[in-house]
Amino acid sequence: MVCNIIITHRGNPPHLKYVLSQIAHTNPDANIILMGDESNKNCRFTKHVFLKDYWNMANDFAQVYTHLNSTSVEYELFCYQRWFCVYEYMKAHNLEDVFSLDSDVLVYDNLNDLHALLKNYPFAVSAKNLDAENPGWWIAGPPIGYFHRDALKRMLDLFIKSYQDKKYLSLFDEKMNWHHSRNEPFGVCDMTQIFFFAQENKNKFFNLSQPFVLNGELTRIDETIMDTTECVADGVRKKLVFENGAVYAFDKNTNKKLRFPLIHFQGYCPINAKDWIKQYYTGTDLKLCRFIEIYFPKWKITKKLINYLSNK
Numbered sequence: 001m002v003c004n005i006i007i008t009h010r011g012n013p014p015h016l017k018y019v020l021s022q023i024a025h026t027n028p029d030a031n032i033i034l035m036g037d038e039s040n041k042n043c044r045f046t047k048h049v050f051l052k053d054y055w056n057m058a059n060d061f062a063q064v065y066t067h068l069n070s071t072s073v074e075y076e077l078f079c080y081q082r083w084f085c086v087y088e089y090m091k092a093h094n095l096e097d098v099f100s101l102d103s104d105v106l107v108y109d110n111l112n113d114l115h116a117l118l119k120n121y122p123f124a125v126s127a128k129n130l131d132a133e134n135p136g137w138w139i140a141g142p143p144i145g146y147f148h149r150d151a152l153k154r155m156l157d158l159f160i161k162s163y164q165d166k167k168y169l170s171l172f173d174e175k176m177n178w179h180h181s182r183n184e185p186f187g188v189c190d191m192t193q194i195f196f197f198a199q200e201n202k203n204k205f206f207n208l209s210q211p212f213v214l215n216g217e218l219t220r221i222d223e224t225i226m227d228t229t230e231c232v233a234d235g236v237r238k239k240l241v242f243e244n245g246a247v248y249a250f251d252k253n254t255n256k257k258l259r260f261p262l263i264h265f266q267g268y269c270p271i272n273a274k275d276w277i278k279q280y281y282t283g284t285d286l287k288l289c290r291f292i293e294i295y296f297p298k299w300k301i302t303k304k305l306i307n308y309l310s311n312k
Helices: 015-025 056-062 071-092 112-118 149-162 166-181 190-200 273-280 288-297 302-311
Strands: 004-008 031-036 049-050 097-101 106-108 125-128 141-148 210-215 217-219 239-244 245-252 257-259 262-264
Touching: 004 015, 004 071, 015 097, 015 106, 031 071, 031 245, 049 262, 056 149, 056 273, 071 149, 071 262, 097 149, 106 257, 112 141, 125 149, 141 149, 141 190, 141 262, 149 166, 149 190, 166 190, 166 257, 273 288
Parallel strands: 004 031, 004 097, 031 049, 217 257
Antiparallel strands: 097 141, 106 262, 125 141, 210 217, 239 245, 245 257
């Protein structure tokens, strides 16, 4: 069975080519789609489709959306709308299930094995504590999600309902007040509603936040490379080792190896973690790009040379 993988992204930042090249390298038999725009349409590593061609439901959602975050409306709204685009694409092309992947993730394993594990569940997301009373923990979702089409539709229905239902609006107020009382620049985002969706389907989905055994190895999904609460640290990031193409970290308490099928380069302090992506890239197509970008970043010709090598 073909593994369907969708990445949604607007714009063409320097790290995107490495993300797409990496996943094409590790998943050569997968159906990989970049849902993007004019700026990234020339990517040669994956199939490209335009978000605007799958925008009907996303546009309808914008009519009910209420902005409750310190980020920009455009940024936060798109975080929701991308899920509607994925569903419209699945429906238009009769895809029964899909991996939805963040655009700042490097995938090191073939996802066929993970797909075989998850295919009997309606969906899989990362949710650390579904019983949390602390509104700061009302968060679930990326860097990778797995959905059957009908489960994704039910989650989108909750997205819409949540901005019209007093129950959810009250929970949003509680979350906003909690952050405000601590002078935290956080609020309601798509991962808030994904948390509620997971909570309401607690016994019906696979929780990717928990360690699980895959092919005889203890495995974890990385939520961010900067999360070192449970793994041995290397400065502000996880200590990672590469063995025969596979990536491992070490449990902080037992020092046992944990296999990580992917690494999420999310976080901005003290450095934008996305700047590390080229360092951790292990694909083959962009080796020369990677070398030039790391060792000769100040060459005047570097940007033009990178663009040429990326698209040839």
